[in-house]
Amino acid sequence: MSRVTLLFCQVMVAVIVLALWQAFTTVPVFGRILLPPFFFSNPIDVFSQIVKWFSSGVIWKHLAITLWESILAFVIGSVAGILVGFWFARQPRVAAVFDPYVKMTNALPRVVLAPIFALWFGLGIWSKVALGVTLVFFIVFFNVYQGVKEVSTTVLDNGRMLGMNERQLMRHVYWPSALSWMFSSLHTSVGFAVVGAVVGEYLGAAAGLGYLIQQAEGVFDVAGVFAGMFVLSAFVILIDMAVTLVERRLLVWRPTVRES
Amino acid sequence: MVDKAKPTAVALEDATVAFRLADSRIFTAVEKARLAVAHGEFVAIVGPTGCGKSTLLNVAAGLLKPAAGSVRIFDQPLAGLNRDAGYLFQADALFPWKTAIDNVAIGLEIKGAPRGKALEQAQAWLTSVGLGAFANRYPHMLSGGQRKRVGLAQVLIRDPKILLMDEPFGPLDAQTRQVMGNLLLELWSADRKAVLFVTHDLEEAIALADRVVIMSAGPGSRIIGDWRVELPRPRDIFEVRLDKQFHELHREIWGVLKEEVMKGYAQSSQRGGAA
Incomplete structure (x- = not known):
């Protein structure tokens, strides 16, 4: 399939789904409306809600909050995951002692931690960051641990024979290997950072995309719920594209950069 | 057997290497190996598969400690890693996250050489192994033979006094092996280092080396033969195989080696049957 045909087909899927949605919520079939607008809203209402958010500018504040929470969760979770992953991989005894607790x-399920975090960190951004951190940490931790453990013994022996000391082995062998494993899971960990932020906001917050959706749901504003969902997926796709760019740059030495 | 005028680069004195197996039995890989490599001498070790040739090399490199016996490097007992040796591995040992030139330069950089100078020398070494134009390629963008060339440059840039090579051209196709053999001889003849070259290919061993050492089939392999190769240098790997002397030597050594190869096969199939 050529690029143009593919794009055409992809657009057609959206057009058909939206058209059917609009039709079933507004045009009666055999005297009955199949999708009651109260539960399903309709594309035009949803779209106008999105336009209203962007034209009035209220959405930017919520987007900025969610983005900020996701970034903090990703950075803190990654740094902690890298440190602990390295530590455990280089100290098998420590790893053995902590193994059952890590598992x-x-x-x-991280969602059950949300109430605790809300109590500890309040309803501001930090309880959401904490939730995201618990998700990101484990992904990065397991990958870094694996990356350090699975350094090829030949490459390691080669480093030693070339005269590297422990510090140099760390810098030239363990570190790049661990980072490559971490970057291969970059899409997953960034995705989870966003999940943590949004779920946290949904469960109790004063701002953010999750809060926006939860507010709309609270007043049975289905158009608002759908509008929030669409903005959220566009937001995640944009972040994912940014991650792909970073990944292409950082993993040039890899035989194949995994496509998302 | 060793030329008295030259110092001995590597001396294995009754080195025995044993491993503890998972079921706590002791497996003796090499028994009482006695081998001396003079400075500037090219020695090839040939033996059947699984006879502990690589084990012997790892002992000389200091990566393995012998259970009994000793290793002397330039008449000093070896403790820890052999700092005088460069090691060319059988498997891919390049750092996959470094470009060809960075892979070569690293040997100097970790010794504290300024980066600019290290890169300059690395480029020169890449050129001398015929990869001057491939400096910025990552290992996965290079062919198997090209990776071996980078590996050779990576080892030689440190100017080690001893070169240990573990079936370095094993994974390559027959033609590439011969080209690499000639390249190795050309680089080696510039400043004759002591070379310990492990291979299972007797022809390759005779074509390259000053001496060919034969090991018996394992377990507990021993060195059972030592032949001097008097073929004139400089040699060409393609040409030398047509030499009459080459054929005579090959026939003579193969007479001994063949028996060990057969024993090796019989044992490995027995082990396979028992497991």
Whole structure:
């Protein structure tokens, strides 16, 4: 399929889905409306809601809050994950002692932590950041741990024979290997940072995209819920594109950069 | 057997190497290996698959400690890694996240050489292995033979007194191996380092080396033969194989080696049957 045909087909899917949605919510079929507008709204209302948000400018504040929370969660979670991942990989005894607790914590559905974090950190951005951190941390931690553990012994021996000391091995062998594993999971960890922020906002906040959706839901404003969902997916796609750009730059040495 | 005038670069004195297996039995890989490589001498070790040739090389490199016996490097007992040796591995050992030129320059950079100077020398080495135009390629963009060339430059830029090579051209196709063999001889003849070259290819061993050492089939392999190769240098790997002397030597060594190869096969198939 050529690029033009592909694009055409992709656009057609959106057009058809939107048209059917609009039709079933406004035009009665056999005297009955199949999708009651109260529960399903309709594309035109949703679209006008989005336009209203952007033209009045209220959305920017919420977007900025969610973005800021996601960035903080990603950075803090990644730094902690890298440090602990390195530490555990280089100290197998420490790793062995903490192993059951790491597994236990990771098995916990993170949403249940939200109330605790709200109590500890309040309803501001930090409770959302904390939720995102618990998600990002484990992904980065497991990947860095794996990356340090699975350095090829030949490459390591080569480094030693070339005269590297422990510090130089760390810098030239372990570190790049761990980073490459971390970057290969960049899409997942960035995605989870956003999930943490939005879920946190949904469960209790004063601003952010999750808060916007939760507010709309509270007054049965279905158009508002859908509008919030669309803005959120556009937001995530933009972030994902930015990640792809970063990844292309950082992993040039890799045989194939994984396409998202 | 060793020329008295030249110092001994590597001396294995009754080196025995043993490993503890998972079921806590002891597996003896090499038993009482006695081998001396003079400064400037090119020695090839040939033996059947799994006879502990690489083990012996790792002992000389200081990556493995012998269970008994000793290793002397230039008459000093070896403790820890062998700092006088450069090691060319069988498997890919380049740093995949560094470009060809960075891979070569690293050997100087970790010794504290300024980066500009290291890169300059690395470029010169890449040129001498015929990869001057490939400096900015990452290893995965290079062919197997090209990666071996970068590996050779990476080792040689540090100017080690001893060169340890573990079937370095093993994964390459027959033609590329011969080209690499000639390149190796050309670089080696510039400043004859002591070379310990492990291979399973007897022809390659005779064509390259001053001496060919044969190991018996494992476990507990021993050195069972030592031949001097009197073919004139400089040699050309393509030409030397047509030499009459080459054929005679090959027949003579193969007579001994063949038996060990057969034993090696029989044992490995037995081990396979038992497991």
